[in-house]
Structures are given as C-alpha cells and as structure tokens.
Amino acid sequence: MHKFKSKKSILLASITSIFLVLTGCTNNETASTSNESTEESANSITLSWPRDIGSLNPHVYNPSQLLTQSMVYEPLVSYEDGGEIQPHLAESWSISEDGLEYTFKLREGVKFTDGSPFNAEIVKKNFDAVLKNKSSHSWLGVINVLEEIKVVDEMTFKMILSEPYYPAIQDLALVRPVRFLGESGFPEDGDTSKGITEPVGTGPWVLEDYKKDEYATFARNPDYWGESPELEKVTIKIIPDAETRVLAFEKGELDLIYGEGAISMDSFNYLKETGDYQTASSNPVGTRTLLLNSTNEKLADLNVRLALQHGFDKAAMVEGITLGLEEKADNILSTNFPYTDIEVEPVDYNTEKAAAYLDEAGWKLPSGKTVREKEGQPLELEIMYDKTDPIQKAMSETLQAEWSAIGVKLNIKGEELTTQIERRKAGKFDVDFWYNYGAPYDPHSFINVVAEKGWGVSEAHSNLPMKAELDQQVQEALASTDETKRKELYGSILTTLQEQSVFVPISYIKKTVVYQNDVKEFIFPANRDEQPFNEIEKASN
Amino acid sequence: MISSIRVGAKSNWAIAICAVVLLVFFLVSILAPWIAPHDPIQVNLALKLSSPSWEYPLGTDHLGRCNLSRLLYGARVSLGFASLIFVASLGVGLLVGTIAGYRGGWIDLFLMRFCDGVMAFPNLVLVLGIVGLLGPGLWQVVLALMMVQWVYYARMIRGMVVSMKQQNFITAARISGSSTGKIIRRHLVPNVLPPILVMGTLEMGWAIMDISALSFLGLGIQPPTPEWGAMIQEGKNFIRSQPELMLYPGLMILLVVISFNVLGESLSERFGVKRRY
Numbered sequence: 001m002h003k004f005k006s007k008k009s010i011l012l013a014s015i016t017s018i019f020l021v022l023t024g025c026t027n028n029e030t031a032s033t034s035n036e037s038t039e040e041s042a043n044s045i046t047l048s049w050p051r052d053i054g055s056l057n058p059h060v061y062n063p064s065q066l067l068t069q070s071m072v073y074e075p076l077v078s079y080e081d082g083g084e085i086q087p088h089l090a091e092s093w094s095i096s097e098d099g100l101e102y103t104f105k106l107r108e109g110v111k112f113t114d115g116s117p118f119n120a121e122i123v124k125k126n127f128d129a130v131l132k133n134k135s136s137h138s139w140l141g142v143i144n145v146l147e148e149i150k151v152v153d154e155m156t157f158k159m160i161l162s163e164p165y166y167p168a169i170q171d172l173a174l175v176r177p178v179r180f181l182g183e184s185g186f187p188e189d190g191d192t193s194k195g196i197t198e199p200v201g202t203g204p205w206v207l208e209d210y211k212k213d214e215y216a217t218f219a220r221n222p223d224y225w226g227e228s229p230e231l232e233k234v235t236i237k238i239i240p241d242a243e244t245r246v247l248a249f250e251k252g253e254l255d256l257i258y259g260e261g262a263i264s265m266d267s268f269n270y271l272k273e274t275g276d277y278q279t280a281s282s283n284p285v286g287t288r289t290l291l292l293n294s295t296n297e298k299l300a301d302l303n304v305r306l307a308l309q310h311g312f313d314k315a316a317m318v319e320g321i322t323l324g325l326e327e328k329a330d331n332i333l334s335t336n337f338p339y340t341d342i343e344v345e346p347v348d349y350n351t352e353k354a355a356a357y358l359d360e361a362g363w364k365l366p367s368g369k370t371v372r373e374k375e376g377q378p379l380e381l382e383i384m385y386d387k388t389d390p391i392q393k394a395m396s397e398t399l400q401a402e403w404s405a406i407g408v409k410l411n412i413k414g415e416e417l418t419t420q421i422e423r424r425k426a427g428k429f430d431v432d433f434w435y436n437y438g439a440p441y442d443p444h445s446f447i448n449v450v451a452e453k454g455w456g457v458s459e460a461h462s463n464l465p466m467k468a469e470l471d472q473q474v475q476e477a478l479a480s481t482d483e484t485k486r487k488e489l490y491g492s493i494l495t496t497l498q499e500q501s502v503f504v505p506i507s508y509i510k511k512t513v514v515y516q517n518d519v520k521e522f523i524f525p526a527n528r529d530e531q532p533f534n535e536i537e538k539a540s541n
Numbered sequence: 542m543i544s545s546i547r548v549g550a551k552s553n554w555a556i557a558i559c560a561v562v563l564l565v566f567f568l569v570s571i572l573a574p575w576i577a578p579h580d581p582i583q584v585n586l587a588l589k590l591s592s593p594s595w596e597y598p599l600g601t602d603h604l605g606r607c608n609l610s611r612l613l614y615g616a617r618v619s620l621g622f623a624s625l626i627f628v629a630s631l632g633v634g635l636l637v638g639t640i641a642g643y644r645g646g647w648i649d650l651f652l653m654r655f656c657d658g659v660m661a662f663p664n665l666v667l668v669l670g671i672v673g674l675l676g677p678g679l680w681q682v683v684l685a686l687m688m689v690q691w692v693y694y695a696r697m698i699r700g701m702v703v704s705m706k707q708q709n710f711i712t713a714a715r716i717s718g719s720s721t722g723k724i725i726r727r728h729l730v731p732n733v734l735p736p737i738l739v740m741g742t743l744e745m746g747w748a749i750m751d752i753s754a755l756s757f758l759g760l761g762i763q764p765p766t767p768e769w770g771a772m773i774q775e776g777k778n779f780i781r782s783q784p785e786l787m788l789y790p791g792l793m794i795l796l797v798v799i800s801f802n803v804l805g806e807s808l809s810e811r812f813g814v815k816r817r818y
Contacts, residue, residue: 243780270781313586320586321603387677387759390778397604397765401584412764414677 044233056199066529072201073179079440083338099164112182142171167444282524284334284508294463307357326507339490372407387414427459559804579607611767623748634694642702746801
C-alpha cells in the first residue's frame with residue numbers, strides 16, 4: 001500500500017477494476033444462457049457443483065467427487081433408508097458361521113459400458129487394485145480385515161476376512177473405494193491408484209463431455225441393467241462461489257442446487273420465501289456435537305459436563321443460528337441409523353440445575369466476582385472453532401454468553417481447519433465442535449473412533465471411569481456376529497456415552513436442495529454421498 | 542469528483558471538517574461505555590436480525606446484539622489500536638531514524654538496507670506472514686503492523702536528520718559542548734516531529750484499513766469483541782436479507798479512512814511536507 005504515488009490513483013484503479021469484473025461477469029452469463037436455451041433438450045437438467053469433478057476413478061479420493069463417482073460406478077450392495085442393505089450388483093450373499101467368509105452371488109446380465117461382462121474375475125481385479133494400496137484405504141474397516149478375494153465360478157466370489165467384522169457389508173455400499181471399473185479402464189499394470197485409461201462403469205450415467213473447472217455432461221446409459229433414469233442428460237456446471245450459484249439459479253441457468261453447504265442458510269430461506277421455487281431438506285445426515293475433553297481436569301468432573309449441558313438454551317440457539325434449517329438434537333446419533341433407537345432423557349435448559357451441579361463439584365461463586373473458582377483457580381475454558389464456519393462461530397459466541405451466566409468463562413479461539421483437526425487429534429483442546437460421519441458410515445465408524453486412538457474422540461473420553469469397559473464393548477460390537485447381542489452392546493455403549501456427556505449433541509444437520517418448479521420427484525438418497533438423479537423427472541413445458 | 546476533492550483539499554474547510562469528524566469518532570470511542578445503549582456482546586437470540594426500533598436504533602445482528610452499540614465499541618478498537626500502532630512505530634522509527642541519520646557510516650548503511658528489505662515486500666503479505674507465525678489475535682496483528690510500519694518513519698526521519706545535521710544550529714550546539722544524546726533530544730527530535738505527525742495522519746487511515754482487513758479474514762480481533770472488519774465478515778452471511786449488517790461498518794470505515802486521508806493530504810500540501818521520499 002505504500003507503493004502508489006497517489007491515493008487517488010488507487011481509488012480510480014479499484015473502481016475501474018470493479019466495473020471491469022462486474023461487466024465481465026454479466027457478459028459471460030448472458031452468453032452462456034443463450035447457448036443453453038438452444039442446445040438444451042427438454043429432458044435434461046443442469047446443476048451446479050462447487051469444484052471440478054476430478055478424475056472419474058472409482059478407487060481414489062479427493063479431488064475426485066463422490067457425486068460423479070457414484071453416477072458412473074456401482075456398489076455390490078446399496079444402502080437404503082434406516083440402514084437397510086439391499087442387493088445391487090450382488091444378487092445375494094451368505095456369511096459363514098464364524099463371520100470370516102462372505103460368499104457373493106453376482107447379478108446376471110450386467111454389462112460395462114465398454115461391452116465387457118460384469119463377473120467374478122473383474123470383481124477380483126478391482127479388489128486387488130484396492131488392496132495394492134491398502135494404506136490409503138486403512139480408514140475403512142473392511143479393507144483392514146480383508147485378506148483375499150477368491151473367484152469361485154463365473155458369477156460367484158468369496159471375500160475372506162482375517163477377523164470377524166460385522167459392518168463389512170455396510171462398508172461395501174460406500175461410494176469409494178469398493179466400486180467396479182471395467183476391463184478396458186485399467187492401466188496396463190492394473191494399478192488404478194496412478195490413474196485409469198477411461199471411466200468405464202456399470203452405472204446409469206456415462207460421461208459425455210467434460211471441460212476441467214467448467215462443466216461435465218453425463219448422458220443416460222442406454223444399456224443400463226436396472227431401471228433406466230427418466231432424464232436423458234445431466235449437466236454439472238462448476239461454480240465455486242455460493243452467491244454466484246444462487247444468482248445463476250435465479251436466472252434459470254440452473255435447475256437444481258444440491259450438495260452440503262452449497263447454499264447459505266440465508267439464501268435458502270430467501271429462495272424459499274419467494275415461493276417461486278421448490279425447496280426441501282433431508283433427514284438428518286449427521287449430528288453437530290460439542291466435545292468436552294475429559295482430559296482437562298475441570299471437565300474430567302461429570303458434574304461440570306452436566307452443568308455445561310444444562311447451561312444453554314439449545315432449542316433457541318439452533319433455531320436462531322441455523323434459521324430453522326437444523327433440528328435440535330437430544331441423541332448423539334439420530335435414530336434413523338441402525339441400532340441407535342435408544343431411550344434418551346433430553347437434557348433441559350435449566351440454569352438453576354447447572355448452578356447446583358457446579359456447586360456440588362466445588363466450583364463456588366466468590367462474592368463480587370462473575371467467574372466461579374475452586375482452590376483459587378477460575379472456571380475458565382476454551383472453545384475452538386473452524387474460523388471459516390459462520391455457524392460454529394455464532395454458536396461459540398452464544399455459548400460464551402450463556403455459560404457466563406452460570407459463572408463459566410469461555411474463551412473463543414478461531415482456528416484454521418487443519419489446525420483444528422491437528423489439535424483435536426492430539427487431544428489438545430477443552431471444547432470442540434465435532435460431527436459424526438453419517439450414512440452409510442455410522443454407527444460403526446462412530447463407535448470405532450470412541451475406542452480407537454488418534455482421532456481425538458477416544459482421547460476426549462479417556463478420563464471416564466468406565467473407559468476400558470467401553471472400549472471392550474466397542475471391540476465386541478464390531479466383531480459380533482449375533483444381531484441381538486450387537487443391538488444390546490450398541491444400546492449399552494450409546495447410553496453410557498449419553499450419560500457421560502462428553503458428547504453434547506446440539507443439532508441434526510440436514511442436506512438442502514432448491515430446484516425449479518418443472519423438476520419433479522427429487523428424493524434425497526439414503527447414502528449421503530450417493531447421486532440423486534435416477535428418479536428425477538422434468539415436466540415438459 | 543476526484544478533482545473536486547483535490548480543490549477542496551487545499552482549503553481550510555477540508556481540514557476543519559475532517560478534524561471535526563475524527564474528533565467525533567475519537568470522542569465516541571472514548572465515551573462508548575456511557576453512550577452505547579446496550580452491552581455490545583450481550584446475545585439475545587430471540588431478537589436476532591430485528592429491524593431498527595427505539596430500543597435498537599440500528600437493529601440487531603444475527604445473535605440479537607445491538608448494532609449501534611457494536612459500531613460504537615468497534616470505533617474503540619479501530620481508532621485505539623490504529624493510534625497505538627502509530628505511536629509505537631513512530632517511537633521505533635524515531636529511534637532508528639535519528640541514530641542512522643546522525644551517526645552515518647556503517648550503522649546507517651546497515652539500518653537503511655534493513656529498511657529497504659522490509660519495504661521490498663508488499664505490506665499486507667508481510668503482515669499475513671508474521672500473523673501466520675504468531676497465530677491469530679489482535680495483539681499479534683498490532684505487533685505485525687508495527688513491525689512493518691516503523692521502517693517508513695525511520696526512512697523519512699533519517700533523511701531529515703541527515704539534511705539537518707549540516708545546518709549551523711547543530712554545529713553551534715556541538716561546538717558549545719552538547720552531547721550527542723542532548724543534540725538528538727533537544728534539537729533534532731523537536732524539528733523532525735511536526736512533519737512526521739502529518740505523515741502519521743495518513744498512516745492512521747492505512748492502519749485502520751489493515752486492522753479491518755485482517756479481522757475480516759479472521760486473523761485480527763477474536764469474537765465476540767466488536768470490530769468493523771469482523772462485523773462486515775459476519776454480515777456477509779446475511780447479504781440477501783440484511784445487507785445493512787455489512788453496510789453500517791463499511792460506511793464507518795469509509796468515513797474514518799477518507800477523513801484521515803483528506804486531512805493528511807490537506808495538511809501536507811498546506812505545510813509543504815513531502816509524503817514520500
């Protein structure tokens with residue numbers, strides 16, 4: 001700023017550049033609208049996506065996008081509402097008594113888009129490609145225990161595990177890495193981690209046209225084995241900025257805005273209130289949770305944790321900050337996941353109770369002071385939040401105000417997301433925001449991190465008197481082959497966690513969508529990462 | 542419009558108006574606890590995003606906090622810390638500038654090359670780097686801004702000291718047996734200060750912009766303390782339904798920075814102070 005001779009030249013320059021940018025944008029947009037109206041057939045939709053779709057390789061992670069990977073590639077089994085597992089590319093399967101051998105019978109008549117048949121050989125080839133890079137998939141339970149894949153006959157294969165792991169089937173419903181690439185897509189050495197030659201899948205959609213960072217067009221797969229989608233074409237436009245997406249939608253360039261966080265809550269409500277568009281929100285996909293770290297000696301006391309939970313008006317906070325788009329949560333895991341339907345006594349907003357708990361814990365309010373003390377130490381805690389997340393920030397400020405009323409001083413620290421995750425993993429925090437993984441990862445991924453060190457959650461629980469017992473139960477539940485036993489274990493684990501209040505559930509996060517009136521039959525997929533396009537119809541006008 | 546400012550800047554009117562505006566802002570920031578209608582960090586979600594009323598003259602923000610009170614308290618942060626940066630970097634600059642200018646030789650060479658080094662980087666980049674190292678927080682931002690601003694004062698003061706050193710009154714003082722320290726304190730500093738204060742007026746505007754910019758990026762002041770840049774950042778999420786949440790603090794920054802700049806320019810033209818060297 002000290003480089004310019006005159007401040008006025010800066011002013012002039014900035015005004016000119018603003019105008020240039022503004023006019024540039026409008027020109028672009030009008031140009032593309034006119035293009036589209038000519039080429040757009042009635043039976044297609046256009047939607048926005050915040051970032052490039054990445055490589056359409058079924059076995060890799062970011063920057064590949066789950067949405068487009070799930071359009072081209074399909075799983076052996078699919079995840080449906082309530083955690084029900086349905087046959088997909090596998091027609092049926094059986095599990096051996098000891099839970100170590102899974103035998104899958106594949107669906108007949110499925111073809112890849114290169115014309116090659118889907119059979120046990122290609123399944124093995126895909127699994128082998130994934131196992132070649134085991135380390136990059138180690139977060140996924142089934143890959144860790146997977147020993148080998150055996151081809152039994154043309155349409156049958158066996159999955160051999162090294163130890164029993166009940167969620168194995170559920171893990172196979174994920175979008176990545178266990179989905180299937182056709183023969184001609186493989187590179188010569190069969191190692192897909194370095195790239196594939198072409199995106200050949202069995203799925204309902206085929207990539208038709210693609211320009212990096214601009215758009216991707218998918219056409220309906222004419223030879224799809226299942227029920228053919230209604231739409232002929234799906235165009236995905238890459239628009240990184242949320243407000244630009246809304247403007248493009250209002251201009252009619254987009255039929256649909258979909259995706260988690262793709263639209264701000266303010267804009268969502270604005271579009272909803274105009275009444276000119278359709279809006280919807282999904283079932284809970286995850287829980288926004290506070291993590292009270294029990295390794296902090298103040299928070300090690302259950303009474304303090306309960307006091308904090310009683311000490312803020314959750315309903316008002318959720319309604320006020322998320323503008324009603326999230327729902328107040330009493331359960332740590334929402335009950336639409338398997339095994340999570342437990343009896344929970346909601347923790348009410350009651351500052352008197354909170355004060356009583358703190359008194360009982362020995363934190364007294366000295367006369368003339370506003371912060372409680374014990375043995376000369378003030379009751380002071382720090383909450384960390386992702387500083388790019390406006391909801392976390394607003395909630396931190398609300399908690400600070402509310403807890404100060406019960407004599408707890410809360411300091412607020414905004415962190416870079418990477419720092420926040422580092423601190424969480426190292427267990428170096430007092431209070432943190434945490435989210436569970438959602439369908440189809442939960443509830444097993446959730447209980448896994450409660451026991452498994454290295455993710456911050458187990459660390460936060462480490463001062464619970466029953467921690468060892470809890471870990472034991474988690475191991476048993478994950479290995480259990482008996483449904484009733486498993487249900488019992490889950491019930492016991494979740495009840496203990498609710499009672500111990502290291503997790504403080506705040507709200508259920510929901511996905512949102514906005515679409516034009518001529519788009520029909522939008523249904524949120526049960527799997528939070530799966531594409532929603534198969535059912536959509538477009539009314540011809 | 543710009544040329545009319547230039548014409549206007551030459552007149553005493555511009556000086557008077559800007560001075561009054563700034564005086565009002567300074568008064569407001571000092572008196573904020575008494576004139577603000579509400580506690581600026583008091584959250585009341587039941588009243589969030591309410592429209593202006595007698596109780597809340599400018600309405601409330603997304604957490605139901607009084608906008609007017611937050612703006613008034615925000616003035617404290619902006620003006621207070623900008624002044625602090627100004628005084629601190631002036632102090633360092635004065636020390637380094639006079640020593641380098643008066644002593645000359647390799648000390649001068651070393652200090653001035655160091656200043657050149659700092660000046661070679663765009664300021665905001667350097668500040669972002671320092672804040673990145675120290676971690677976010679208002680004091681870190683103040684320290685970082687101070688660390689990059691003092692060099693400009695040092696350069697300018699050194700230039701003035703070098704030319705002043707040749708003049709007769711300094712020689713006279715030296716002949717009559719004054720010590721170096723005394724010459725610097727009694728003869729150099731008083732002569733250097735007035736033009737530097739004029740330059741400082743301009744720098745204040747930049748300091749306010751920088752503090753706001755860094756707070757907007759989430760590096761400066763930490764919530765819930767009200768600050769104009771941070772208020773713009775919070776208002777950004779409600780740009781559709783409540784654009785005024787961004788407009789109020791934006792207008793405040795505009796007004797204060799323009800006042801400082803016009804005042805600084807008018808003063809320097811009037812007193813013939815060269816702003817840059």
